[in-house]
Amino acid sequence: MIASVFGMELRRSRTLIGWMAALSVAYAGIMTLMYPRMAESNDALQAYMKVFPKEIISAFGMQNGLSDVGTFFNLYVFSMLWPVVAAIVGILLATRPVAADLDRGFLELPLSARISRRRYLLAAIGTQFVAMLVLTALTLAIIVGLGPLVGYPFDAGRFAVAGVLLLASGCAIAGVTTLLAVVTLSRGVAGGLVAGVLVIMYLFNAMARIDTSFDWLSYLSAFRYLDPVDAIDTGAWPVQGLVVFATVAVGSWLASLWTFGRRDLIA
Amino acid sequence: MAQVIETVGLTKSYGQRRGIVDVGFSVSEGEVFGFLGPNGAGKTTTIRLLVGAIRPTSGSARVLGLDTWADATRAHASMAYLSSDPGYLGELTAAEQLDYLASLRGLAKGAWRRVAERLELDPSVRIRKLSRGNRQKVAVVQAFMGHEPLLVMDEPTSGLDPLMQREFLALLAEAKADGRTVFLSSHNLPEVERGCDRVAIIREGRVVDISPVQVLLGEHWRSVNLVLDTPPARGFFDLPDVRVLSEGGRDIHLMVRGDVNPLLRRIAQLEIRDVAITTPDIEDVFMRFYDPTTREAAAPGSPAPEPVRPATEPSEEVLA
Numbered sequence: 001m002i003a004s005v006f007g008m009e010l011r012r013s014r015t016l017i018g019w020m021a022a023l024s025v026a027y028a029g030i031m032t033l034m035y036p037r038m039a040e041s042n043d044a045l046q047a048y049m050k051v052f053p054k055e056i057i058s059a060f061g062m063q064n065g066l067s068d069v070g071t072f073f074n075l076y077v078f079s080m081l082w083p084v085v086a087a088i089v090g091i092l093l094a095t096r097p098v099a100a101d102l103d104r105g106f107l108e109l110p111l112s113a114r115i116s117r118r119r120y121l122l123a124a125i126g127t128q129f130v131a132m133l134v135l136t137a138l139t140l141a142i143i144v145g146l147g148p149l150v151g152y153p154f155d156a157g158r159f160a161v162a163g164v165l166l167l168a169s170g171c172a173i174a175g176v177t178t179l180l181a182v183v184t185l186s187r188g189v190a191g192g193l194v195a196g197v198l199v200i201m202y203l204f205n206a207m208a209r210i211d212t213s214f215d216w217l218s219y220l221s222a223f224r225y226l227d228p229v230d231a232i233d234t235g236a237w238p239v240q241g242l243v244v245f246a247t248v249a250v251g252s253w254l255a256s257l258w259t260f261g262r263r264d265l266i267a
Numbered sequence: 268m269a270q271v272i273e274t275v276g277l278t279k280s281y282g283q284r285r286g287i288v289d290v291g292f293s294v295s296e297g298e299v300f301g302f303l304g305p306n307g308a309g310k311t312t313t314i315r316l317l318v319g320a321i322r323p324t325s326g327s328a329r330v331l332g333l334d335t336w337a338d339a340t341r342a343h344a345s346m347a348y349l350s351s352d353p354g355y356l357g358e359l360t361a362a363e364q365l366d367y368l369a370s371l372r373g374l375a376k377g378a379w380r381r382v383a384e385r386l387e388l389d390p391s392v393r394i395r396k397l398s399r400g401n402r403q404k405v406a407v408v409q410a411f412m413g414h415e416p417l418l419v420m421d422e423p424t425s426g427l428d429p430l431m432q433r434e435f436l437a438l439l440a441e442a443k444a445d446g447r448t449v450f451l452s453s454h455n456l457p458e459v460e461r462g463c464d465r466v467a468i469i470r471e472g473r474v475v476d477i478s479p480v481q482v483l484l485g486e487h488w489r490s491v492n493l494v495l496d497t498p499p500a501r502g503f504f505d506l507p508d509v510r511v512l513s514e515g516g517r518d519i520h521l522m523v524r525g526d527v528n529p530l531l532r533r534i535a536q537l538e539i540r541d542v543a544i545t546t547p548d549i550e551d552v553f554m555r556f557y558d559p560t561t562r563e564a565a566a567p568g569s570p571a572p573e574p575v576r577p578a579t580e581p582s583e584e585v586l587a
Binding site: 001004005008101104105108109111112113114115116117262265266 | 281315318319320321322339340343344346348350352353354355356358367368370371372373409
C-alpha cells in the first residue's frame, strides 16, 4: 500500500518536476555554454572587478575570479538557480499531501483505509527525495554533459560531490516544510514561513560577507553551508554542510512522522 | 448480537469550542444506524472520532473491539468510509481515483465497476469535469465497492438526484441483507426514515435520544382529517390521547397518539364523506428534539409537543 501512495504522489508530482527540470536544464545548460567566454575573458573580468570593493566581491563569492569553475557555477547555478528550484519544489511537494489535501477534503479518504498515517507520510517524503534527486542529477548532468562540447571536460566526480550537497540542501528545505505543514496544517503558512526564512537567511549570509563584524549572522544562515566551490575545484567533501543539511532534513522528517501520527487532522 | 460500534462517554472539545459531550451509543452487527442532527450538532465530529481522524478529549470509541484512535489502522481494515463532501483529485479520472482507493483497501482493480454501473457513473471522466451530483456518485461507489463489515457514511446522498437516492437506499438494503453494519449520518430525514433501523438524535453535541425508527414514529401523533355529513355534538371526540384542533362545521381536524382504534370506533358512528389519516414523518419527530419553538408550543395545525428530555440526561438506551 505504501507503494500505491508513493506511485500516486510521484504521478501527481510529474508535471511540477518536469517543468522544474526543464528550467534547471535550460538555465544550467546556457550557463555552461557561456563558461568558455568567461574563462577567455578572465583578465578583462579581473580588471573590471577591481572597481568593486573586496567586500562586495566576497559577498557574491567571486573572490576566486569568474574563470574558476567552482566559483562560476556556484555563482550562477548553485547559489542562484538551485535555492529557487529547491524551495519551489520543496514547498509545493511538502505541503501538498498534508495541508493541501486535508484542506480539499481528500486526505481523510486514504487515511481511512488500511495504510497508517506514518506510512502514508513516509511515501510522500520518498517522493520529495526522488524529486530532489532527479533535479540535482539533471542539473549536474547537463553541465558535465555539455562541458566537452565547449572544450571544457569538467570532472564528473567533483560535480557529483557537489551534487550530494545540493541534494542534502533540497531535502532540508523539504523536511522543514513538511514539519511546518504537519504542525500548522496550512499550505500558506508553512510555505510562506519557509520562503520568508530563506530570504532572510540569504540576506544574513550576504551581510556577514560584506561586513566581518556581522560574521555571526552567517551561522544563522543555511547559505553559509551551501558552498560547493571547493568540492568542484578540489573534490573535497563539504562535510560541514552535509552534516548540517542532512541533520536538518532527517530530523525534520522524523519529527514530521512522529507529529503526523499523533495529531488531530481537521482542515 | 455483537457490537460493531461502541462509544462510551465520548467527548471532544476544540479549545473553547464545543465538539461533542459524553456521547454513548452502540451499534449491533447488521444494523443500519442513523445519526441525525442539524449542521453543527456534532455529527461530523462523532464520525471523525469513529474513523480516527481526531483524538477524543475523553471517553472512547471502538469498532469491532478496536480503539479507533490507538488501533486506527487495524480498525480501518474493517471499515469503508464516505466522508462529507470529499475532495477527490481533479486531475484523475473517476476510474483512476477509485482504483487508487481500492488498492489502499486491499481490493482488486476495478472492484468498483458493478456499483458504478448501477449508479450510471461514467468512470472515464476526469473528476474536475464531473458535476456535484456525479462526484457524490464517486463517493457512494467508493463506499460500497468493498465488503468491509462496517460502512460509515457522512451525508451520503447530498447532491444526488431522487433516482440515485433511491438506488442508494437499495444499496443500503443490500448491505444490511449481507449482514453489514451501517452508521449513517444525515440531515436527510426521509432517507433515515426509510433506511435505518434505529436513530440517534444529536443536539448541541449531546445525544438526546436513541430509538428504533418505528418506535420514534409510533410514539408520535397522527393527523386525522374528517369531512362529515352532519357536524357532531360538541365533546363527541373527547377521548384519551385525542385532541381536536378544529371543528369548523363538517370539517374536523383531530390528532391522535398511540392506539387509533377507540377513535375509529367513535368515528364509525358518524356518516363520513371523507377521511384521511396521515402518519408523521421523521422531521416532526426530529424537530420535537431540536426546535425550541416546538418544544414550547405547538405550531398551528400541529400536535401539542411532548417535553424534550434534558440534554444532560441521556435516554435509558444511551446509558445502557
